[in-house]
Amino acid sequence: MTEERVERVLAEVHDAFGMIRVLEVDEYRFLEFGDAIEQSCTFTADPAWLEYDYTRAMLIGALCHPLPESALFMGLGAGTLTQACLKFLPLDDVEAIELRPDVPRLAMEYMGLADDPRLYIRIGDALELLPSAESADLIFVDLYTDTGPGVGHLAWNFLESCQQRLNPGGWLVINQWASDDGKPLGAALLRGLYHRHYWELPVKEGNVILIVPADLDQTLDLDALNQRADTLAPELGYSLSTLIKAVRPAS
Template sequence: MSRLDPLEDVPPEQILEEIRDDFGTLRVTEAGAYRFLYFGEQTEQSCTFTPDPAWLEYDYTRAMLLALFWQPRPQKVTLLGLGGGSLANCVLTHFAPGQVTAVELRPAVVDAGFRWLGLSQDSRLNIKIGCAEQYINESPASCDLLFVDLYLEGGISRLQLQAEFFARCHQALRPGGLLVINQWQLGESGQPYAGRMLQQLFGDAYLQVPVEEGNILLLVPESGQLFLEKLALRAWADDLEPQLGYSLRPYIEALRRASDGPAFG
């Protein structure tokens, strides 16, 4: 399904609900066929296209899907950070996982997802309320695909700046598994926010995908290196495009080895 209208053409946002919990304020707004989840007043966390809740609006979430080239039918998928649930919906709808476990700190986020944002009721979706750090510490060798997307109202979570946390995430992969990390770009460097630490931790075995929104996605294998086969990736993306409604080719063209990225200043 393709979008009804370009996002910039939708009407002004209207507030559907404002929720206060122990971590601050959540707002759910609506503009035409879109609904948005905000942390606080300004931090847009998620966007849902209501006719198709499996639609991914943001470039960075679309880029995350490249991991499914190497893990086309994962049995165990874990998401650290649920947001509005679009990524979980997309994986469940288009990639036939055995189970998707989403770890979310805030119960109110889950409630908003079900009430307003089309969060899937699929029996394969298992939602855990709690701390991502505690969950991952207790879950070695537990998943084939691990998405890390931890952001708060004030910005990037402290966990996404800690080597020990990412080492535990890597240990949570089963043989042949893949870790996908959403990082902000550090200024205009072309490198992820925690790039030096990540390079020290993982060497140059991982791939990077910079996107226009300013994020950089990292794809880290459980072992060895990911082969960068762009011809095969393009064919895979072309096969997926009719069901997704958009092309993953722009992210494939931006895909690079970490060692091929800009040098650290």
């Protein structure tokens, strides 16, 4: 007879955008928006552990850069990806933009987000704050609400601006919903915007991670990517090789 998992509500707040709740189940804590819409999962023993394939896939996007020094995160959530990047990459300047002020507060109080001196969090709409953000080697877009992708996911000017904020040799990593045919939501728009010059990584959660270079001359070196991932695997505690095999050119 299996032991029933006990779910505890650790915090619940309401803001202008709805509800935010922190739940604990065994050694995991979950950040939820709205009606049980799970946004983030933290392994309490190691807040930099990436539980979901989509976050591991976004880390793969980060590993496309050989030596990233700066990163910009649009959408913070519990901060697990941010913490993983701070822990495993040679970053010294990280900016995060989060719409809801309670999210970083709850992430620090309950989800293990460390007050790292390299991390600067700004509160506000990513579409409005992007123009004043520093350029970066890595830019991550993960703008989900409790009803699905945020408007930034399919806003041409915003996605174009994200690519333009990259430093030379930089990479833009977008967590995008997949449509029924397995292609990213807005595939036709993305193909036009990025001239079909990007890579896709579908994951089991039903998302497609987009990996977009700063310019058309930049290519994805899969051999170097695999080598970096293999070197990092003992520190991560898991292998990224299976996910890397699923990387494909823009469809």
